Amino acid sequence: DARGTPGTILTFFSWPGARRGVRGTGQIEATAFAIPPNSVGYWLDRLKEQHVPAEKTSARFGEEVLRFADPDGLLIELIASSPTAGSEPWSDSSVPVEHSLRGFHGVSVALEGYEQTAKLLTETFGYRLVEQSGNRFRFAAPSEAGVGRIVDLLCTPDGSPGRVAAGSVHHIAFRARDDEEQRNWRDHLVELGYNVSPIMDRTYFHSIYFREPGGVLFEIATDPPGFTLDETLEELGNNLRVPPWLEPTRSEIEEILPAIKVPAKR
Secondary structure, eight states: OTTOOTTSOOOOOOOTTOOBOBOOBSEEEEEEEEEOTTOHHHHHHHHHHTTOOEEEEEEETTEEEEEEEOTTOOEEEEEEOOOOSSOOOOSSSSSOGGGSOOSEEEEEEEESOOHHHHHIIIIISOOEEEEEETTEEEEEOSOSSSSOOEEEEEEOTTOOBOBOSBTSOOOEEEEESSHHHHHHHHHHHHHTTOOOOOOEEOSSSEEEEEEOTTSOEEEEEESOSOTTSSSOGGGTTSSOOOOGGGGGGHHHHHHHSOOOOOOOOO
C-alpha cells in the first residue's frame, strides 16, 4: 500500500530463464488480496481490458472470489470482503481508491495432511479454526483487526509434491513487533524442535525462517525499521533502492534489472 504496511507487501524475484514451478502439496496454492465488496464487477472489467483471463468462482465462506494467474503461472485471488483497518490505498494510481486492493486477505496452503500445520497455527501462533468446508480449513489470526489474517489449509492427501520455481510462492511471512519479540519466537521454535535460521538483516526488516510440518517455508519478520528507513513516504516506489553494501555496484544492477513501467493515473 502507500506506506508499505506489513500485510500488503508481495516480493518478486527476477529470475530470467528459470523453469516453471510445479503446483502441488507443500506449497502455497494461491495468494489472495482483499477488495471492497462492491468492486467485483470493476475488477472483472479491468482484468478483461488488460487481457488477463479471470474467473469468478463459487463463493467461499460467503465471500465472492475472483481467480486468475500472472504471466508466470502464480495463482492470484481477489476476495470481496468487509473493510478492515490497517492499509492505506495509493491515491495516485490508475485504480480508483474506492476499488483498490486492501492488502492481503490471506493465503491457501496445499498440504498432504493438515493436522500438524494446524497444531502449529493454533497452539503456537494462537490462530483459531473459524470455518471449514470440505477439505478447506480456515484459520484466523488472534488479532481482530488488520490485513492478512487468514490462512486456509487445503488437505490434499492424493496430491503430488510441488516444486518451487518460477510462478511459485517461495515463503510466507508473519509479523513480529520488534527484534526482542522475534528473538523470543526463535527461541521458542527451537525449543519445539524446528530448525530455525539465524536472524538475517533485510535492511527494512529482520527475518528468521523455518519449515512448517507440511514443508512450506515460513518467515517471521520484524515491523521495524520499515520502508521509510531511507526515503520519505512521498518517494516510496519511485526509485530503485539497494542496501548500502550494494551501492558500489548500483550501475551494474540497474543495467541487468528489467525495466518497470508504472501505469499512469487515468
